[in-house]
Amino acid sequence: MNDLVNRFLRFRRGPWENLATIVIAAGVLMLLQPLSLTLYSYSFAIMLLGTLMFVIVSKFPE
Incomplete structure (x- = not known):
C-alpha cells in the first residue's frame, strides 16, 4: 500500500x-x-x- 502512495506522490505520468x-x-x-438521475x-x-x-497530467515527466 505504501508503494502505491509513493508512486502517486512522485507525480509521474503513468x-x-x-x-x-x-x-x-x-x-x-x-x-x-x-437508473439514477443524480448520476446522470x-x-x-x-x-x-x-x-x-x-x-x-500529460505534462508530467515520464
Whole structure:
C-alpha cells in the first residue's frame, strides 16, 4: 500500500494518466446508466474533470 502512495506522490505520468482515464470512464458509465438521475446529472462534470486531469497530467515527466 505504501508503494502505491509513493508512486502517486512522485507525480509521474503513468499512474496519474491511468487515474484520469478511470475518471473519464466512470463519467461515461454514469451517462449511460438508466437508473439514477443524480448520476446522470453529474456525469458531464465528472467527464470534464477527467479530461482536465488528463490534459494537466500529460505534462508530467515520464
